[in-house]
Amino acid sequence: MAPDATPDVSPDRDEILQAVSSAVLAVTRHLSVREVLQVIVRSAQRLLDARYAALGVPDDDGSFAEFVAEGLTDKQWDAIGPLPRQHGMLGAMLREGTPARLPDLREDPRFEWWPKAHPVMKDFLGVPIRDGEQVVGIIFLANKRKQGGFTQEDQDLLTLFAAHAAIALANARLYESGRELAMLEERNRMARELHDAVTQKLFSLRLTAQAAATMLETAPAKAAVELERVQRLAGEALSELRAVIVELRPAELDRHGLAETLRKHVRLLDRLHASEVTFECDELPPLDPPVEVAVLRVAQEALHNALRHSNAARVSVGLAYEDGKLTMTVRDDGDGFEQAESRGLGLVSMRDRAESVGGVMTVRSARGEGTTVRVEVGV
Numbered sequence: 393m394a395p396d397a398t399p400d401v402s403p404d405r406d407e408i409l410q411a412v413s414s415a416v417l418a419v420t421r422h423l424s425v426r427e428v429l430q431v432i433v434r435s436a437q438r439l440l441d442a443r444y445a446a447l448g449v450p451d452d453d454g455s456f457a458e459f460v461a462e463g464l465t466d467k468q469w470d471a472i473g474p475l476p477r478q479h480g481m482l483g484a485m486l487r488e489g490t491p492a493r494l495p496d497l498r499e500d501p502r503f504e505w506w507p508k509a510h511p512v513m514k515d516f517l518g519v520p521i522r523d524g525e526q527v528v529g530i531i532f533l534a535n536k537r538k539q540g541g542f543t544q545e546d547q548d549l550l551t552l553f554a555a556h557a558a559i560a561l562a563n564a565r566l567y568e569s570g571r572e573l574a575m576l577e578e579r580n581r582m583a584r585e586l587h588d589a590v591t592q593k594l595f596s597l598r599l600t601a602q603a604a605a606t607m608l609e610t611a612p613a614k615a616a617v618e619l620e621r622v623q624r625l626a627g628e629a630l631s632e633l634r635a636v637i638v639e640l641r642p643a644e645l646d647r648h649g650l651a652e653t654l655r656k657h658v659r660l661l662d663r664l665h666a667s668e669v670t671f672e673c674d675e676l677p678p679l680d681p682p683v684e685v686a687v688l689r690v691a692q693e694a695l696h697n698a699l700r701h702s703n704a705a706r707v708s709v710g711l712a713y714e715d716g717k718l719t720m721t722v723r724d725d726g727d728g729f730e731q732a733e734s735r736g737l738g739l740v741s742m743r744d745r746a747e748s749v750g751g752v753m754t755v756r757s758a759r760g761e762g763t764t765v766r767v768e769v770g771v
Contacts, residue, residue, distance in 0.1 A: 443535035471509035480504035702726025
């Protein structure tokens, strides 16, 4: 092939590639970095006709800050266990920074091992993701469905996907740096407001309490009035504190988005509690930040109630999207409760959160029949 000749790609495939490239570049402006990487991996798997595809971004602790894959079910992931470490072929590619195209991964001396539940991978194609001279990740495919394994053409196309991933990661870093600065400025502003507003309330509260204490013996009626004022001031201070806390957006949402943040939260709870906690999620559209915060907080509160109060064996969390509506459901098979027994479960604040973003929360429960918390929000 002449040095400046173009690869021999069929027109149909070239059109598909251009469409995928445009889509990937478009979503980098709207989705979280993990969602962008998921689109890249899914597109590479389909276009290059591979059974498995994955993309990893290393961290500083020998594991991966991001690791997305296609071809495995959630059940398979749970059986495999924790995220892979930077060992074997993955570690070698990060160190060497060169493509790897192998007829059988298991016969390469750089291969070490994989967990017992890991699927068998044979033919392998991996390329580094570069930001200048720095290797910032790897993308790889395994088990080509077509006989003959991966070709040089496949390697060229995967290299292009790696370039898209590099752009996505660079954009995400710039965006997150800008957002972190904006968040820092906003939190400083809120801290000042919190200091000014709540400090004044607490100072008044202290003075009023001291005044009430001095009147208890000599003027009990006046002391009662002052104590009522103490109660009112305490309520106002608490309300202002809650308002500030509600405005604080969890950092995990900025990094991963609602679906992945909730998935990680569920996996953690599943490890920490005797109950089986599971998560299912449809593909979601981009969500407004206030909606993500509200839905996450309601889900966390509902999970807390289920795991602490219901004696449930199984708790399931689901996110679904249909006809312009996001639905979040937390369902348990525990003891259930009657309406009169719902005090202390935070249902009022949960409903307020849902309604603050135009959503509707419903709770269905009965003794011995478990509980279902459901939130619907138009998005």
